[in-house]
Amino acid sequence: MPDKDRTSGYLRPELETMDPQARQDYLDGRVAATVAHAHERAPGFQARMEAMDAEPGDITSVADLAKLPVVEKAELINIQRENLPFGGLMAGQMEHIRRIYVSPGPIYEPAERTYADDRWAQALYAGGFRAGDIAQVTFNFNLVPFAFNLDESLNSLGCVSVPAGVGNTELQVQIMKDLGVAGYLGTPSFLSALADKAEALGMDLKKDLNLQVAFVAAEALPSSLRKELEERLGMLVRQSYGTAELNCLSYECMEMGGMHLAQDCVVQICDPETGQEVEPGQVGEVVATIFDHTYPLIRLGTGDLSSLTYDACACGRTAPKMTGWLGRVDQVTKVRGMFVHPSNVQQVAQKFPQVEAFQLVVTRENNQDVMTLVCELAEPGADREELRAGLENELKETLRVKGRVDFQDQGSLPEGCKVIDDQRTWD
Template identity: 40%
Template sequence: MTRKDRTEGIYNRLEVLDESERQQYNRIQLKDVLKYAYRYSEEAKKRFDRAQFDVNKFKDINDIKHIPILKKKELIFLQSMGPRLGGLLTKDLGKMRRVFLSPGPIFDPEDSVQDYWGWSEGFYAAGFRAGDVVQNCFNYHLNPAGLMFEEPLRNLDCAVVPAGPGNTNTQLEIMQKLRITGYVGTASYLMHLGQKAETMGINLRKDLFMEVAFVTAEKLTEKMRNTLEKKFDIVLRQGYGTADVGCIGYECYHCNGLHLANRAYVEICHPDTGIPMKDGEVGEVVVTSFNKTYPLVRLATGDLSYIDRSPCPCGRTSPRLGGIIGRVDTTARIKGLFVYPHQIEQVVSRYEDIKRWQLEVTNPGGIDEVTLYIEASEFPQQEELLHTFREKIKIRPQLKILTPGTMPPQVKSIEDKRSWE
């Protein structure tokens, strides 16, 4: 059987707008959705008024920074505040096609419009093509993922097996008998399927017919991607989105980060102040989706990333998120500075002798003190490590060396033990 070309082409002309066209497109879409939200969403009206933000004076994309950000966990409280999900929706709940529930609990409304969650271009970029037979292993029950990831497959003229998660033996039987070409689910479940198949004597390349996979919802390491691509002989790409807004970004064939979708305006902001950061600087992903039904304006996702505007060989001109490198709630502000686990990892990973590490923050007498614990049998480069740490992270930790195996199995990378009484 000849394989399909999954490396080229674009789905939507908005993916290749030039910079000035994109700016103009975003400005028009933003102005439109902000005006609509102010008029029909009680929540948006309250928030804009509180900040004295005059939607009629919105001229430049950067004006959006005057609207206070909406933290994702605020949705839990807001949605319980009355009809139309506490005024977040611009029409009655009964006008929706579906309402899902995701952890929080947060309700996720879905309106009856084509490609509501916006994943079609992302699935095309990942390499799904008409005629694929795709096994969708995301949950179809209460959670939006199953149906959210089924719609783009229908739009691309693929057949879908709504398999959901679990029943590994049945999943493998379907994959063989229907000659499944595409997988949609988490990377870890695909790994599990592969391992199970191998123990049953199934040859993943000869007895299965997989060519493409789309994964999301958990961190994908390059090691995991390479392993899965080799094992199954597939192209595996990931997407990034939330259950509230749907697609935010997706990888193309060239794996250069996540191209931003054209259905939302994405900012990278300081997690405390909501002020937009410069390109390349790490901050919180803040999304304003151009969705008039559920106009979440400046929703702060809690995810950390940065913007990369260098050109991509795929021809898409959209800026990219340089991967999701952590969560805001795993960071700590120490002596006024945000310290991110990935920064520490960058410093510590230079030393092969360090097996594991943890940063502990305490504040005896109200002053922040930082201790870096490392597990190593021998570690002669203490001074060098501390020097690099101070240079890169701008704080001076105490170093404590532990015997390998003494740290509990699951420790937070940054343990904040400060008290504020």
């Protein structure tokens, strides 16, 4: 069987390679139509608009979305509890609903086959899945939507789904071998566990298995793990990002370097305090609006932090890229007006192997925030001045806030100390 071209082409070229200005116009139209539709058909959304004294005509573009508050997941749970089952947010009719999913919360989600599926299909195609592939879905099929949505998106691409679900590593490996499964969908750690199991069963990972592409999500994918999986199994591994309620929001192409925003949804990076969009490149909360006809969700906050990059991508897709998952909003600290997250501090420290332990201490001097990276060194005799300059520069680059570096003796920081120690008091 000839090898398939898995690294070029687009699922929806007219959208994926659209001129950015044309995309802006297109999304403005879709936002206006979605808000009008939700206002007409979803009484809960209508009530929310009325409480703000707003009408559909006030929200006719992506920029206008800033007039609507961000709805956090905890609020969505409350909205539903007050008006079960869907908080008045369903805009379709029950006879058109195919399933009701239940996400942790619980959050109830009415679903018919909609655009949502199509966004995961974009991700799958960009990750190298092609018609005729047999693909094994190892996400959980119990109540939650993700695995079902992937199953449907595979079908829409012409792929064959094996709904394997979680666990049963030995059976999973046998299925892969017996069926010649080409595509894996699951977490990176489970793929790693399957490879270990296959080896333990005496299989040759490249000869006995036919894996070509992996779609991974729901977990961080360190570049070292990606490289290991790709080399070990002789396959492409690409990741995507989304949530149970919003579905796919972004996905990697073959070039990587971030995840392209999916087409047919609006993803905004917003200040977690004000809900307003931050400047390009700055870190903020991922807030999304989806155009689902049955269950339109408008300005839903994910609680996840990320940033956007607008650099042109060699793959030809013109959508900006999310730079990756940078932590959770509830762990964030604001220093000199900038959001600083533990994972960003870790990023800085990890670039310097000489640093054995670290903690970012935030204090206040002369009514100004002061940020100090306290470091313990593996080799106390190392050249501290060069290291200090490097660390200070990296702090400024990554956190966008100037910080000091303070070297302390080994053992000064308590074992397992929190990454950010905010010592500021405000009385």
